[in-house]
Amino acid sequence: MLSRADSGSVEPRLRESVIAPEVDDRGDFRVHVFSSAEELLSMRQDEWVGKPKPYPAMYSSVFGGIILDPAMMVIPIDDHMVHRGHGVFDTAVIFDGYLYELDVHLARFLRSAAKAKITSPFPQPTLRSILIQLTAASNCRKGALRYWLSAGPGDFLLSPAGCPKSAFYAVVIDHNLSQCKEGVKVITSTIPMKSPLFATMKNVNYLPNVLSQMEAEEKGASSSIWVDEEGYIAEGPNVNVAFVTREKELILPFFDKILSGCTALRLLELAPKLVEQGRLKDVRTGNLTVDEAKGAAEMMFVGSTLPILPIISWDEEPIGDGHVGELTMALSDLLWEDMVSGPETQRLLVPYS
Known part of the structure; x- marks a missing residue:
């Protein structure tokens, strides 16, 4: 039986049954009916007592402000993004109190919105201001x-x-970013990749990406690689991929069928420094077959929150000598230094109170 204390608070037994309803031998269970919004909110808030908050703040244009209570970080169930996947998104890194490449990500965000036929409720300067204040x-x-x-x-x-x-939503995710120095294993994905229209638009329809990632994890790999219908290397489930050939060329796949990663584009801007030092011969985009890619000396994922993740094995075969490559780490250092002390055009100081 479900019971309520005289004070009106949810008793421990009730609280447990709300979170995990009791099931009898017939598979039946009794569903609790919340008597008020206050009762539900109280239960949700109690779940966070004594626990770290991985999402310290959220903005919702539906509410019209910034939310600091994780129990209230919600989206309406009838939002077209929720039940039809009609939405776009993007991400910027917060590092040492700076927002890295916010303007670049925000510009891509609005390009994705235009492709998805979504009109922003605010102009770009207002969106930017909201994100900084958040x-x-x-x-x-x-x-x-x-x-x-x-x-x-x-x-x-x-x-x-x-x-x-x-509607415009945003959330801050507390995460201690650190430079990736250990290599990972990948597989070739058997999940069909998105068509160019949807692959080049950063939309919320990520089921192929999710299934591709799950496939990799089921096979004991860190992630996967998509190959397009012509047999050329495409991208990972949510990151770009790059290669250093045995001739010391840095090559990233063309962006015509995949998402043009902001960090990948920044890497293409920074990597010529290694050409000037004589460590790389060339930096370019181009088509790579699977055989050419697997024959590379070094391989890596490139993405905002990495920013470089070395890859040492693909389909159980070693990349290069099977160890993290020297040039991979040199490229990682370039991006990491850009995050730490790059130009003001890349790093925006957050005005914390």
Whole structure:
């Protein structure tokens, strides 16, 4: 039986049954009906007592402000992004109190929104201001800032015509970023990759990405590599991939069928420094077959929160000598130094109170 204490608070037995309903031999269980919003909120808030908060702040245009209580970090169930996947997103890194490449990510974010036919409820300068204020309110010095544009809440139909206004959400994710120095294993994904229209748009339809990642984990690998229908290397589930050939060329796949990663583009800007030092022969984008890629001397993932992750094995075969490559780490150092002390055009100081 479900019971309530005289004070109106949820008793421990009730609280446990709400979180994990008791099931009898027939598979039946009794579902609790919350008597008020206050009762539900109290239970959700109690779940966070004494625990670290991985999401110290959220912004919601539906609420019209910044939320610091994780129990209230919610999205309406009738939001078109929730039930139809009609939304786009992007991420910027928070490092030592700076936002790294926020403007570059925000520009790509709005390009994705245009492709998805979503009109922002705010102009770009306002979105930027909201994200800076959100980061400041979170008091987070290291982590990620992720944000979404949705067609908005309204109804459960296929068309967004019943959604009166688009919605903007953002959340700060507390995460202690550190340079990746250990190599990982990857596999070739058997999950079909997205068509170019959807692959080049950073939208929330990530089921192929999820299944590709799960496939890798099921096979004991860290992640996977997509190969396009022409047999050329594409990308990872949520990162770009790069190669250093035995001739010391840095090559990233063309971005015509995959997402143009902001960090990958920044790497292409920074890597010529190694050419000037005589450590690399060339830096370019181009097509690579699977055989050419597997024959590379070094291989790596490139992404915002990495920014470089060395790859030492692919389909159980070693890349190069099977160890983290010297040039991989040199490229990682370039990006890491850019995050730590790069130009003001790349790093935005957060005005914490």
